[in-house]
Amino acid sequence: MTAPATSFGDTAPATPFAQTAPGAPAVREVARVRRNGRTRYLLVCAVLAVATVAALCGSLAYGDMAVPLSDVFAALTGRADAATWFIVGELRMPRALMAILVGIAFGLSGAVFQSLLRNPLASPDVIGISSGASVAAVLSSSLFAVSGMLLSVFALAGALLTAALIYALAWRRGVSGARLVLVGIGIGAGLSSVISYLMTRSEVTEAQSALLWLTGSLNGRSWDLLQPLAWALVVLLPLLFLAARQMPVLQLGDDTAAGLGARTERGRLQLLCCAVALAGVATAAAGPVGFVAFVAAPVARRLAPGRGASLVASGLTGALLVLVADFAAQHALDLVDLPAGASGQLPVGVVTSVIGAPYLMWLLIRANRSGQGG
Numbered sequence: 001m002t003a004p005a006t007s008f009g010d011t012a013p014a015t016p017f018a019q020t021a022p023g024a025p026a027v028r029e030v031a032r033v034r035r036n037g038r039t040r041y042l043l044v045c046a047v048l049a050v051a052t053v054a055a056l057c058g059s060l061a062y063g064d065m066a067v068p069l070s071d072v073f074a075a076l077t078g079r080a081d082a083a084t085w086f087i088v089g090e091l092r093m094p095r096a097l098m099a100i101l102v103g104i105a106f107g108l109s110g111a112v113f114q115s116l117l118r119n120p121l122a123s124p125d126v127i128g129i130s131s132g133a134s135v136a137a138v139l140s141s142s143l144f145a146v147s148g149m150l151l152s153v154f155a156l157a158g159a160l161l162t163a164a165l166i167y168a169l170a171w172r173r174g175v176s177g178a179r180l181v182l183v184g185i186g187i188g189a190g191l192s193s194v195i196s197y198l199m200t201r202s203e204v205t206e207a208q209s210a211l212l213w214l215t216g217s218l219n220g221r222s223w224d225l226l227q228p229l230a231w232a233l234v235v236l237l238p239l240l241f242l243a244a245r246q247m248p249v250l251q252l253g254d255d256t257a258a259g260l261g262a263r264t265e266r267g268r269l270q271l272l273c274c275a276v277a278l279a280g281v282a283t284a285a286a287g288p289v290g291f292v293a294f295v296a297a298p299v300a301r302r303l304a305p306g307r308g309a310s311l312v313a314s315g316l317t318g319a320l321l322v323l324v325a326d327f328a329a330q331h332a333l334d335l336v337d338l339p340a341g342a343s344g345q346l347p348v349g350v351v352t353s354v355i356g357a358p359y360l361m362w363l364l365i366r367a368n369r370s371g372q373g374g
Contacts, residue, residue, distance in 0.1 A: 059096045215347040
């Protein structure tokens with residue numbers, strides 16, 4: 001009787017441990033979900049970038065004097081004649097690029113605030129940062145007749161000082177997101193009353209100019225006003241993305257982050273400083289354009305769920321939102337017969353508020369229905 005073969009060569013081929021381990025299917029599923037998430041995120045960012053470029057081309061081409069897209073491309077490449085370059089390069093391009101940079105700054109700032117503090121209301125225009133910049137600007141304009149670049153410096157300083165005050169008042173052996181939001185809303189309400197008082201004490205012409213700035217406007221923006229914002233973003237964006245490496249750990253909560261060895265307060269302070277500076281320079285450049293920081297990050301997260309703060313998508317969403325809103329603000333009144341001497345352009349902040357206010361109402365209604373609204 002022949003014994004059964006028992007040599008190693010007669011057995012079934014060995015299977016790698018990674019394929020036979022009990023958790024291998026779960027590991028492969030997690031890898032697949034992550035890969036699909038990265039692919040979707042890159043696709044969303046690409047679509048937002050293309051849409052922003054398309055909106056930029058449309059804003060450069062359309063106006064009181066329409067310019068063909070071929071002439072727009074010629075102006076962008078330096079091959080246009082002097083008249084076309086003056087319309088595209090001197091009148092329209094600084095304003096359109098300002099809209100993009102302001103939208104990027106507000107979008108990134110809102111994404112950092114909301115993700116870090118884990119509160120959908122935590123944006124610079126809700127918690128008083130923009131109000132601080134506005135108070136400084138109105139105060140310097142009414143008392144010292146400050147204007148131009150110096151006005152932007154005062155606005156940035158006001159945003160930073162307000163953020164420091166909110167952080168100090170919210171500190172209780174650390175800073176919780178809910179407490180910082182409540183303190184910020186209170187500070188913002190107080191600063192809004194200061195703005196109202198200053199407006200009533202100002203001359204009519206000064207009050208009218210300040211009111212236009214307080215609404216958020218890109219009217220009359222030039223290359224000289226664009227350059228400070230561009231240089232500020234060149235400095236702030238690398239600092240933000242460098243500090244953002246700590247954000248996934250900080251979003252787990254202070255106790256968990258501390259258990260993993262993260263320096264929670266230092267990391268949170270670095271991110272908040274970058275977010276406040278971004279909001280400050282954007283407010284200094286265009287005024288407190290309402291609801292951009294509030295809306296951009298949630299829209300980006302819905303387009304690319306599961307990607308945390310979605311900083312790149314939030315910045316692109318903010319850029320597209322401000323650019324489209326400014327285009328609508330410029331041409332929304334073209335179909336209306338205006339009286340002689342009346343302005344045919346709206347401040348961009350009016351359009352963004354029309355977009356953002358319904359979202360805020362929907363957010364509050366949803367919170368109330370889920371039992372979070374008190």
